[in-house]
Amino acid sequence: MNILKFLTYIIFLINFFSFDIKAQNLEIEITKNLRCLICQGQSVYDSDSEFANSLKILVEKKLNEGLNEKQIYEYLKNKYGDWILYDPGFSKNTYFLWLLPILMFIFGGAIILKKVILKKKL
Amino acid sequence: MKTKIFPIFLVVTFSIIFFVFYKGLQNSNIYTPEIKSEIKIPSFEAKEFFSKDNVNSDQIFIGSEYYLLNIWASWCIPCREEHKYLMDLSKKENIKIIGQNYKDNFVNAKNFLIKLDNPYDLIYFDNDGTIAIEWGAYGVPESFLIKNNKIVKKIIGPLNEKLLFEIKEFTQ
16 A cells, blocks of 8 residues: 555656646757756756857757757757757766666665565564 | 674765765866867858858858858957957968857947958858857857868867967968
8 A cells, every 4th residue: 555655656746747847839848958058057948148049049940940859959969069958868978877876776775675674584 | 894894885985975076176167068170160151241242151161271260249358359369360371261240230340340450351240149059159259270161170269379379380
């Protein structure tokens, strides 16, 4: 019963966050995933710097030209590197970043499991 | 024995963490895009500064000599400082200086050139800053050294004596 409660809680949390992030507009969604290189730590969507404003215009232009989201990311990645994306894809530079949480989760789980089993044995 | 492993493990872990973070303190947290050498120049269309005619990038960088693309604006103070180095470079025969007027007002930009002289062989407008992004630039001033339609050197920020020397050496 407890596990069921826990699971519903997790599902609720996941849904909550994904609803929050889902933007209505593709352009907003793209610019939210782009890091402003002038005011680092802000997304292009949030920023009002010259660079960010130009980038917003460019994204709109590229969308009108018929490029999809992935193609725009690829285009910008070629020019500025992975750093411009807040959500970088899985590549040889980022695999550690992606796998680290999973490894930590497994490692932590193993510790907990070991402790619980040890306690039961005592 | 078992009780001793844990404290040692803890101390070692924290020392490693401390070391990594301490090292990280000295790193700059400002990211600048890595300079990929020998990338092809983008193709774009823009308006010429004086005649307001449309120019295509293929027509600008047509020759086999060196080109220095300089992104500038009259409102940008570092551009004022680097101007004398551009004037110096403009005297060289084997290098053409192309100006990209970034988000500027025409009258101000013209006054800037009248006051400080014009080092550029050609200037075109970049009113919304999208051409700067095509180049992979993100601020003013920024300069690109181009040879045979490829970027051979990228300079972020204003030119200085050292960079001027480097460019001269490069184009020898």
